[in-house]
Amino acid sequence: MPIALLALAIGAFGIGTTEFVIMGLLPEVAGDFDVSIPTAGFLVTGYALGVMVGAPLMTALGTKISRKHMLMLLMGLFVVGNLLSALAPAFGVMAVGRIVASFAHGAFFGIGSVVAADLVAPEKKAGAISMMFTGLTVANVVGVPLGTSIGQSLGWRTTFFLVAALGVVGLAGIAKLVPDIPKPEGVHLVHELAAFRNAQVLLAMAMTVLGFGGVFAAITYIAPMMTEVAGFADSSVTWLLVLFGLGMVGGNLLGGRFADRALMPMLYVSLGALAVVLAAFTFTAHNKIAAAISIALVGALGFATVPPLQKRVLDHAAGAPTLASAVNIGAFNLGNALSAWLGGLVISAGLGYTAPNWVGAILAGSALALAVLSAALERRDTRHVPDGATTEPAQVSTARH
Numbered sequence: 001m002p003i004a005l006l007a008l009a010i011g012a013f014g015i016g017t018t019e020f021v022i023m024g025l026l027p028e029v030a031g032d033f034d035v036s037i038p039t040a041g042f043l044v045t046g047y048a049l050g051v052m053v054g055a056p057l058m059t060a061l062g063t064k065i066s067r068k069h070m071l072m073l074l075m076g077l078f079v080v081g082n083l084l085s086a087l088a089p090a091f092g093v094m095a096v097g098r099i100v101a102s103f104a105h106g107a108f109f110g111i112g113s114v115v116a117a118d119l120v121a122p123e124k125k126a127g128a129i130s131m132m133f134t135g136l137t138v139a140n141v142v143g144v145p146l147g148t149s150i151g152q153s154l155g156w157r158t159t160f161f162l163v164a165a166l167g168v169v170g171l172a173g174i175a176k177l178v179p180d181i182p183k184p185e186g187v188h189l190v191h192e193l194a195a196f197r198n199a200q201v202l203l204a205m206a207m208t209v210l211g212f213g214g215v216f217a218a219i220t221y222i223a224p225m226m227t228e229v230a231g232f233a234d235s236s237v238t239w240l241l242v243l244f245g246l247g248m249v250g251g252n253l254l255g256g257r258f259a260d261r262a263l264m265p266m267l268y269v270s271l272g273a274l275a276v277v278l279a280a281f282t283f284t285a286h287n288k289i290a291a292a293i294s295i296a297l298v299g300a301l302g303f304a305t306v307p308p309l310q311k312r313v314l315d316h317a318a319g320a321p322t323l324a325s326a327v328n329i330g331a332f333n334l335g336n337a338l339s340a341w342l343g344g345l346v347i348s349a350g351l352g353y354t355a356p357n358w359v360g361a362i363l364a365g366s367a368l369a370l371a372v373l374s375a376a377l378e379r380r381d382t383r384h385v386p387d388g389a390t391t392e393p394a395q396v397s398t399a400r401h
Contacts, residue, residue, distance in 0.1 A: 007173030009135035014166035016139030024148030033091035055106025055330035079167035086160035110326025130256020140245030212335035214364030215302035247299025255304035275364035
């Protein structure tokens with residue numbers, strides 16, 4: 001794999017760390033600014049909303065410059081946002097810093113996916129995408145626990161200064177290692193928007209929302225589920241989340257490897273198995289060992305869908321994939337928000353802390369149904385295409401590179 005993928009992975013590591021580390025530092029931040037924990041929780045939800053809005057907005061604004069330069073600008077924005085959070089004199093300023101950093105998130109992964117895929121041969125594209133996302137998954141195993149520990153011992157501001165420093169390293173790596181591949185000639189925002197007329201692009205995004213919704217329906221409420229149902233001590237939640245992160249790393253790499261060989265079968269297996277594991281989690285949550293295994297499997301199966309879904313969006317938005325790729329990153333966050341809300345509803349209805357697992361199983365099963373529908377429509381379209389024609393969107397220019 002090209003060494004440029006390392007620079008993208010470093011940037012992804014920093015972004016993944018800043019996204020999730022705040023969850024472990026909410027008490028410290030709330031105490032410092034003298035706000036309630038629910039109020040401090042806006043730093044989590046505000047970030048997710050910023051990703052959803054920032055992904056298409058920043059990508060659209062970047063259509064005039066090369067992808068390498070846009071990635072550098074996004075990492076610069078990420079650094080500014082985290083420095084603003086670290087130096088914030090008031091809670092409102094920190095909230096602004098979080099939103100500024102979040103605006104870099106979706107566009108970075110969206111544009112980075114396109115760049116990663118362009119760096120390798122066609123048969124290795126999903127693997128290249130997974131290598132970049134490895135930075136995000138490793139952040140959950142190393143960056144988040146370490147950042148939380150540093151923030152609790154040396155102050156939460158130290159954590160955000162260190163995350164900003166990671167952004168500087170990522171920026172330098174992109175500047176040095178990522179080639180400045182020219183953008184396709186004649187590609188403008190109108191061409192990027194045209195990708196959303198492709199039913200396969202929309203179906204892949206819907207699979208992203210539902211599939212990842214399945215994962216986070218369970219994981220959002222993992223702490224009370226494990227302490228109240230499985231009987232783990234509060235201190236055990238950290239290593240259980242590390243176990244989830246390890247599953248994410250393995251699943252992401254396997255998803256990238258096998259998606260390059262058989263993309264749709266990989267989606268069938270990962271989404272189908274995810275639905276089964278989530279449904280079983282309702283029962284395995286009552287046993288410590290079975291619960292720990294289930295958590296790792298949810299992480300692995302959930303992230304095994306990331307490279308194939310991202311590659312499917314790129315394939316069907318051919319010629320102008322950048323905006324569609326970025327919006328699909330926003331779809332991951334939409335799935336997170338949707339599932340957290342639905343999981344909260346079933347708990348509030350008195351169905352217990354394991355009820356979100358059933359919500360997750362239904363969401364993952366719905367994503368599998370969409371995958372089957374997507375493949376069926378693709379087969380139908382292929383049968384109706386005259387010999388020598390193609391079902392792919394027309395290329396904007398013959399000079400893609």
